[in-house]
Amino acid sequence: IQKIIIDADTGIDDALAILYALKSPRLRVEGITTVFGNIDVAQATDNTLRIIQLAGAPYEVPVAPGADKPLKRKLEGFSTNVHGANGIGDAVLPPATQQPLAEKADDFIVRKAGELGGELVLVTLGRLTNVAHALAKDPALAGKIKHVYVMGGTVHAPGNVTPVAEANIWGDPEAADLVFASGLPITMVGLDVTMKTNINRQHLDFLQRTCREENRAIVDFICASLPFYFEFYRGSNYFIDSAPMHDPLTVLVAEEPGIVVNQTMHVKVECESALCAGMTVADLRRNPIVGAPIQVSVDVDAERAVGKMLAAFI
Ligand code: BDR
Ligand code: CA
Secondary structure (H helix, E strand, O other): OEEEEEEEOOOHHHHHHHHHHHHOOOEEEEEEEEOOOOOOHHHHHHHHHHHHHHHOOOOOOOEEEOOOOOOOOOOOOOOHHHHOOOOOOOOOOOOOOOOOOOOOHHHHHHHHHHHOOOOEEEEEOOOOHHHHHHHHHOOOHHHHEEEEEEEOOOOOOOOOOOOOEOHHHHOOHHHHHHHHOOOOOEEEEOHHHHOOOEEEHHHHHHHHHHOOHHHHHHHHHHHHHHHHHHHHHHHOOOOOOEEEOHHHHHHHHHHOHHHEEEEEEEEEEOOOOOOOOOEEEEEOOOOOOOOEEEEEEEEEOHHHHHHHHHHHHO
């Protein structure tokens, strides 16, 4: 069993990723930290608590609120065009009875890394701001974490906010640069693979037809929230009636690393240029000298990934 902390800016695909993780017998969610991004951090925290309640997790999952803005840059607004004003595609969930922790996300990560003695796996689904703050608080943190699966960046695929930058890295390039250079063992699950794992309307119909009664509320939520995501991807000329499962795939990789093919690459995050801010620059030369070596997911067994996502909710 992998002991994970999920760091999320709980939007539509984050919500699915959290639901998947809470259902997985191979993952134990030690806590969820929240960060600004798709929506503001208060909304991300509220969404997270509601999603945990919806999942009916058989154990307690503490939620620690985190950063409300990037490390150095001014906040550029939120992705409500992608995720809806409430971040979960206008789907309505009952208010949660659970309260967030008073402890902040970075302190929570530092404490858990210490307590779990090298067993903690981090899965980041948003800006890397909380992890950057945690590294600043505990300079030895990189040596205490087993692995970090980062949803973010891209090497070969185009960006999704600018021609070269993916949203989670673009939203706080300085934080991402710090994390990538920290010595933390990282797998970058970026657009190179997440754009290949799509859920579509037929999949939703299948869930609705086949799910067990105990999963009905979850499936109803998924079917209420994903259409907003489909509309965005349709408008952006990417896909029709389907959407890539960026964040769920990243949780899947933490659960089953062999579902992707990784390559070791030296990667550095561009922080200077206005045109290329947030670009994950891979030094693919024979003798790379720019950036730090990390694992980059370059291919995925998409059929298996989508199959596992659906199977979790029926
Ligand atoms: C990432 O950006 C957010 O909109 C999604 O939740 C995902 O984490 C994809 O670029
Ligand atoms: Ca996200």
